[in-house]
Amino acid sequence: xHEWSLAEAVLKSSIKEAKKRNLKKLLEVKIVLGELQAIxxxxxKFSLDSLKKGTMxxxxxxxxxxxxATFKCRNCQNxxxxxxxxxxxxxxxxxxxxxxxVVHSFIRCTRCGSPDFEVVEGRGIYIDEITGEDL
Amino acid sequence: xHEWSLAEAVLKSSIKEAKKRNLKKLLEVKIVLGELQAIxxxxxKFSLDSLKKGTMxxxxxxxxxxxxATFKCRNCQNxxxxxxxxxxxxxxxxxxxxxxxVVHSFIRCTRCGSPDFEVVEGRGIYIDEITGEDL
Amino acid sequence: xxxxxxxxxxxxxxxxxxxxxVVSGKGGVGKSVVSTALSLALAERHKTGLLDLDFWGAxxxxxxxxxxxxxxxxxxxxxxxxxxVKFMSVSYYTQDKPLPIRGKEYSxxxxxxxxxxRWNDIECLVIDMPPGMADPFLDLLQYVKNGxxxxxxxxxxxxxxxxxxxxxxxxxxxxxxxxxxxxxRSVGDDSERIRDLANSFNVKHLGYIPxxxxxxxxLGNLQDFISTDFFQKIKAISMGLEI
Amino acid sequence: xxxxxxxxxxxxxxxxxxxxxVVSGKGGVGKSVVSTALSLALAERHKTGLLDLDFWGAxxxxxxxxxxxxxxxxxxxxxxxxxxVKFMSVSYYTQDKPLPIRGKEYSxxxxxxxxxxRWNDIECLVIDMPPGMADPFLDLLQYVKNGxxxxxxxxxxxxxxxxxxxxxxxxxxxxxxxxxxxxxRSVGDDSERIRDLANSFNVKHLGYIPxxxxxxxxLGNLQDFISTDFFQKIKAISMGLEI
Ligand SMILES: Nc1ncnc2c1ncn2[C@@H]1O[C@H](COP(=O)(O)OP(=O)(O)O)[C@@H](O)[C@H]1O
Ligand SMILES: Nc1ncnc2c1ncn2[C@@H]1O[C@H](COP(=O)(O)OP(=O)(O)O)[C@@H](O)[C@H]1O
Ligand SMILES: [Mg+2]
Ligand SMILES: [Mg+2]
Ligand SMILES: [Mg+2]
Ligand SMILES: [Mg+2]
Ligand code: NI
Ligand code: NI
Ligand SMILES: [Zn+2]
Ligand SMILES: [Zn+2]
Numbered sequence: 001x002h003e004w005s006l007a008e009a010v011l012k013s014s015i016k017e018a019k020k021r022n023l024k025k026l027l028e029v030k031i032v033l034g035e036l037q038a039i040x041x042x043x044x045k046f047s048l049d050s051l052k053k054g055t056m057x058x059x060x061x062x063x064x065x066x067x068x069a070t071f072k073c074r075n076c077q078n079x080x081x082x083x084x085x086x087x088x089x090x091x092x093x094x095x096x097x098x099x100x101x102v103v104h105s106f107i108r109c110t111r112c113g114s115p116d117f118e119v120v121e122g123r124g125i126y127i128d129e130i131t132g133e134d135l
Numbered sequence: 136x137h138e139w140s141l142a143e144a145v146l147k148s149s150i151k152e153a154k155k156r157n158l159k160k161l162l163e164v165k166i167v168l169g170e171l172q173a174i175x176x177x178x179x180k181f182s183l184d185s186l187k188k189g190t191m192x193x194x195x196x197x198x199x200x201x202x203x204a205t206f207k208c209r210n211c212q213n214x215x216x217x218x219x220x221x222x223x224x225x226x227x228x229x230x231x232x233x234x235x236x237v238v239h240s241f242i243r244c245t246r247c248g249s250p251d252f253e254v255v256e257g258r259g260i261y262i263d264e265i266t267g268e269d270l
Numbered sequence: 271x272x273x274x275x276x277x278x279x280x281x282x283x284x285x286x287x288x289x290x291x292v293v294s295g296k297g298g299v300g301k302s303v304v305s306t307a308l309s310l311a312l313a314e315r316h317k318t319g320l321l322d323l324d325f326w327g328a329x330x331x332x333x334x335x336x337x338x339x340x341x342x343x344x345x346x347x348x349x350x351x352x353x354x355v356k357f358m359s360v361s362y363y364t365q366d367k368p369l370p371i372r373g374k375e376y377s378x379x380x381x382x383x384x385x386x387x388r389w390n391d392i393e394c395l396v397i398d399m400p401p402g403m404a405d406p407f408l409d410l411l412q413y414v415k416n417g418x419x420x421x422x423x424x425x426x427x428x429x430x431x432x433x434x435x436x437x438x439x440x441x442x443x444x445x446x447x448x449x450x451x452x453x454x455r456s457v458g459d460d461s462e463r464i465r466d467l468a469n470s471f472n473v474k475h476l477g478y479i480p481x482x483x484x485x486x487x488x489l490g491n492l493q494d495f496i497s498t499d500f501f502q503k504i505k506a507i508s509m510g511l512e513i
Numbered sequence: 514x515x516x517x518x519x520x521x522x523x524x525x526x527x528x529x530x531x532x533x534x535v536v537s538g539k540g541g542v543g544k545s546v547v548s549t550a551l552s553l554a555l556a557e558r559h560k561t562g563l564l565d566l567d568f569w570g571a572x573x574x575x576x577x578x579x580x581x582x583x584x585x586x587x588x589x590x591x592x593x594x595x596x597x598v599k600f601m602s603v604s605y606y607t608q609d610k611p612l613p614i615r616g617k618e619y620s621x622x623x624x625x626x627x628x629x630x631r632w633n634d635i636e637c638l639v640i641d642m643p644p645g646m647a648d649p650f651l652d653l654l655q656y657v658k659n660g661x662x663x664x665x666x667x668x669x670x671x672x673x674x675x676x677x678x679x680x681x682x683x684x685x686x687x688x689x690x691x692x693x694x695x696x697x698r699s700v701g702d703d704s705e706r707i708r709d710l711a712n713s714f715n716v717k718h719l720g721y722i723p724x725x726x727x728x729x730x731x732l733g734n735l736q737d738f739i740s741t742d743f744f745q746k747i748k749a750i751s752m753g754l755e756i
Contacts, residue, residue, distance in 0.1 A: 005346030005386045009274040016277050075655050094340065095363040098347070098386070101379035102360070105367040108685075115370040115682065116651040124382070127272050140589030140629045144517040151520050210412050229583065230606040233590070233629070236622035237603070240610040243442075250439065250613040251408040259625070262515050296570060297540010297644045302671065326645040327539060327675045368678035370646045373616025401540045401644055402569040403613045426729040428545065432570045435611035456726040481726070483699040486669040 002098065003040055006125055007047035014130050015056055023132035026057040030129050034122040035082050036069040037100045038093065044125075056132075069122030071107075075114035082122070084110055100124050137233065138175055141260055142182035149265050150191055158267035161192040165264045169257040170217050171204040172235045173228065179260075191267075204257030206242075210249035217257070219245055235259050275385035282384060283414045288316075288394040288513045290448065291410055294422045295436035296429045297401035300453040301422050302329035303485070305398040307504035308420070310496060312394050313354035319392040321383075322359035323410070324400035325369055325376055331361040335492050338366075346388040353492060358387050373405030380409055394513065403436065411443060418446045418513055421473070425452055425459035430467050437471040448511050449474030454481040476510070479503045522627035526657045531559075531637040531756045533691065534653055537665045538679035539672045540644035543696040544665050545572035546728070548641040550747035551663070553739065555637050556597035562635040564626075565602035566653070567643035568612055568619055574604040578735050581609075589631040596735060601630050616648030623652055637756065646679065654686060661689045661756055664716070668695055668702035673710050680714040691754050692717030697724040719753070722746045 014029050029048075033039050041064050048062050069082035085107045087093060092106050100123050109117050149164045164183075168174050176199050183197050204217035220242045222228060227241050235258050244252050283289060292305035302324070309320035322330040330336075334352045341362055342348045349356035360369065360379060371379065389395065397417075400406050410417070419440055423433040433450075440447050452464040455478045468475040479500065488494045495501060526532060535548035545567070552563035565573040573579075577595045583605055585591045592599035603612065603622060614622065632638065640660075643649050653660070662683055666676040676693075683690050695707040698721045711718040722743065731737045738744060 001345065002343045002347050002386050005278075005388065006274070008346075009278040009385050012281075013272065013274040013277040017272060074651070091365070095365065098340070099360060099363045099379050099382050101371050101375045101382070102363045102369060104371050104375070105364045105369050113686065114654070115368075116372075116655060123378070125274065127274055129271065136588065137586045137590050137629050140521075140631065141517070143589075144521040144628050147524075148515060148517040148520040152515060209408070226608070230608065233583070234603060234606045234622050234625050236614050236618045236625070237606045237612060239614050239618070240607045240612050248443065249411070250443075250611075251412060251615075258621070260517065262517055264514065298542055298667075299540075326647060329671050329674070332671060332674060366674075368646060368682050370651060370682060372648045372651060373619075376616075376647065403611060404569060404619065404647065405615045408613060408615060424541075424729075427733055428572050428575060428729070431572070431575060431609075439611050439613060456729075458727050459729060481724075483724070484701050486667075486671070486699075486702060490670055 001043065003043040004047045006039065007044045007051060010125070010127060011048060011051050011055070011057060014127060017130055018056060018132050023134050024056065025133040026060040026130060027133060028061050028063060028131045029057070029127060030063045030065060032065045032067050032126050032128050034067050034069060034124045036096060036103060036119060036122050037124040038097050039125055065128060067122040070120045071117045072120045073109035073112060073114055074116045074118060076109060076112040078109055078111035079120070080110045136178065138178040139182045141174065142179045142186060145260070145262060146183060146186050146190070146192060149262060152265055153191060153267050158269050159191065160268040161195040161265060162268060163196050163198060163266045164192070164262060165198045165200060167200045167202050167261050167263050169202050169204060169259045171231060171238060171254060171257050172259040173232050174260055200263060202257040205255045206252045207255045208244035208247060208249055209251045209253060211244060211247040213244055213246035214255070215245045273381070275381040279381055279384035280413055282389065284416065286392070286395055286416070289397065289414055289417045290394065290420050290513065291397040291399055291414065291417045292420045292422060293399045293407070293436055294433055295401060295403060296423065296432040299422045299424050299429055302398050303333065303500065304422055304451060304453065304504055305396050306330045306333040307501045308508055309355045309396040310353060310501070311505040311508040312396065316393040317391055318354065319349060319356040319389050319395040320398065321395060322361070322398045323380065323406055324398055325360045325371070325379060327400055328359050328361040330357065330398050331359045333489055333495060335490065336361070347386045348388055356389060356392055358383060376405045377409050380406070403439070418448050420448045421450045422453055423450060423464060424454045425456070425464055427463065430463055434467055437473065441471055447473045448513070449476035451476050451479065451507065453479045455479065456481050476507050477503070516624070518624040518628035522624050523656055525627060525632065527659065529635070529638055529659070532640065532657055532660045533637065533663050533756065534640040534642055534657065534660045535663045535665060536642045536650070536679055537676055538644060538646060539666065539675040542665045542667050542672055545641050546576065546743065547665055547694060547696065547747055548639050549573045549576040550744050551751055552598045552639040553596060554748040554751040555639065559636040560634055561597065562592060562599040562601070562632050562638040563641065564638060565604070565641045566623065566649055567641055568603045568614065568622060570643060571602050571604040573600065573641050574602045576732055576738060578733065579604070590629045591631055599632060599635055601626060619648045620652050623649070646682070661691050663691045664693045665696055666693060666707060667697045668699070668707055670706065673706055677710055680716065684714055690716045691756070692719035694719050694722065694750065696722045698722065699724050719750050720746070
């Protein structure tokens with residue numbers, strides 16, 4: 001249930017962005033969920049729906065987009081997917097769920113074994129776009 | 136005259152890239168020169184023309200593109216140019232000429248004073264493209 | 271497209287009354303032992319937190335003998351409370367394995383930890399920083415505008431040279447500097463170098479701490495650590511801090 | 514679009530017969546004093562270079578009393594030669610000012626220095642590394658495939674914990690490790706910790722160096738440095754290195 005704090009972050013930052021754009025009401029927030037972090041969409045949705053009450057996002061819909069995680073090695077340019085990384089241990093999945101970067105403590109390039117790789121896509125949560133009404 | 140070593144790097148890496156692409160001859164190398172590093176085009180050209188002899192770049196022309204330097208502050212998002220940075224002291228220019236990153240020792244964001252800025256464009260030398268013949 | 275974690279991280283720091291980043295620029299001068307001792311000393315009087323931002327060289331968890339379980343989750347992550355200190359470190363999540371990450375990845379992990387950690391009502395947050403002036407230091411300057419910096423050095427010119435660079439940036443950025451601690455002093459060390467350094471930047475010399483040959487054997491056991499002269503020195507210095 | 518500096522940097526390292534990166538992971542354990550002393554000792558028998566890659570905490574130029582002029586230019590940059598050691602450091606170009614740069618910028622400066630420095634016919638290059646496992650360490654692993662690593666630690670568990678992470682990566686990447694130096698040892702320090710550490714990674718324990726209370730007052734003057742017991746210890750160790 002640390003998803004609640006991420007939902008708070010989503011709501012706060014969306015409202016801040018909406019105000020910057022002079023919107024009066026938030027109608028939709030498109031949220032990208034990266035596969036690596038394995039955030040529970042249901043919990044974020046539930047949290048957002050309860051947090052939005054009494055805010056300018058009261059009527060907003062939250063749309064979720066799932067992004068697959070891919071990695072790219074800076075040593076040999078090899079690219080691979082989370083599935084290919086084959087992370088099975090629950091405690092490792094849980095660690096990555098909290099701080100996705102610790103994936104560098106647990107996996108290596110599937111070709112050359114280097115720890116020096118990039119999470120190209122699907123790291124974690126971010127906001128793709130917001131829409132609203134300016135009156 | 137440390138430009139000579141950069142010319143060597145340009146030639147070596149262009150030839151390597153050409154071989155990777157199965158080219159037999161290099162005909163043109165487009166070289167971008169970033170304003171910040173203030174590399175002497177004439178010296179690089181002269182060095183390349185003398186270094187290319189007896190290589191697959193023997194008949195190559197070297198085309199230079201000058202790129203203005205711009206900076207962007209990571210603290211306040213302000214953007215500014217090298218001209219606005221107003222670097223006058225010769226020894227500072229010389230230091231930056233050798234290692235462009237030391238610009239962070241000498242200038243600050245023109246708006247907020249932060250040292251945490253990015254050189255968006257015009258840092259130094261790189262190769263834009265090469266063309267050649269594959270027979 | 272934007273990052274939801276930036277706003278909340280900035281805000282979390284902004285509302286704190288007292289943030290003490292323990293910095294130096296130089297490695298191995300005692301940032302971790304000082305920041306850990308300081309947080310324990312402050313916790314006797316204030317609700318105190320300790321945040322270990324040295325992701326590559328995390329140390330405070332060893333000094334505090336932190337749990338090897340994940341911290342509790344409750345609408346975020348609740349720092350483990352150790353002898354009154356609310357403690358957060360990436361070490362909970364690396365399972366004590368190496369963390370080979372670049373600066374860009376550090377910044378991401380830093381934002382993540384800040385976004386989800388619930389410090390609740392702490393009055394004072396001590397931050398243990400890594401050496402250098404790379405992403406961690408620059409992120410700190412970007413996200414923490416209200417820090418009161420504690421600067422650690424040894425008596426050596428190898429340290430003072432680097433620490434003077436850190437002081438230069440802190441002063442130039444108009445940040446509050448609580449003062450300079452001269453750690454691991456030996457008889458025979460130049461007694462003026464660090465005092466002159468402090469004076470030249472118009473910051474307080476907060477005191478000397480001797481080199482204790484046997485300090486290291488008291489590390490890892492919290493009760494033992496608190497009973498050292500080292501701890502008493504830091505506690506005494508903490509009393510005089512203008513926070 | 515590609516970077517002309519990458520190929521030549523890789524190649525310059527690849528053709529060197531002997532590269533000794535002095536690493537630890539932990540700060541302040543003596544990487545700079547060891548690497549500087551080592552390069553001076555090796556220079557008595559081999560053509561030796563010293564490259565200071567700690568751009569934020571550059572120290573070797575202080576130990577070597579390097580010139581404050583730019584190194585000579587001749588079809589590149591010729592390292593300054595100091596007591597037989599060809600020396601290169603970013604300190605020549607920062608004018609001893611702070612260098613607040615992020616990891617990405619470090620990598621750029623590193624490539625730039627490598628691309629333009631002409632080491633000529635050196636037989637051995639000693640590299641003084643910063644602490645941590647960020648961009649400098651990862652760049653080293655990427656560009657230097659033929660290093661013989663010298664690992665420095667103190668006797669403290671605060672150091673051994675971090676150093677074990679560095680050893681883990683070096684071993685896992687099948688890199689050559691010359692061995693472990695236990696620096697700044699005091700009477701009373703746990704005599705087994707570092708030996709066990711070395712054994713557990715199957716690397717040599719190359720020797721102990723005591724904590725010399727007065728070492729720091731001998732730094733900055735090269736003749737003085739060379740006359741210290743510290744220097745003699747490193748010289749003795751250098752004789753036994755398998756390089
Ligand atoms: N006053 C002191 N006397 C003796 N040893 C000390 C003293 N202060 C710190 N140390 C030791 O020095 C080493 C470096 O301290 P540490 O806190 O890890 O430094 P940093 O966090 O700056 O890298 C540790 O082994 C620590 O126990
Ligand atoms: N054997 C030793 N005895 C006493 N002091 C030492 C010893 N080795 C190193 N030092 C001191 O410890 C400090 C850290 O050394 P340094 O070489 O700068 O470490 P690093 O490069 O690992 O950060 C310096 O002040 C140095 O003079
Ligand atoms: Mg530390
Ligand atoms: Mg000791
Ligand atoms: Mg050093
Ligand atoms: Mg000393
Ligand atoms: Ni969760
Ligand atoms: Ni030049
Ligand atoms: Zn790879
Ligand atoms: Zn700015």
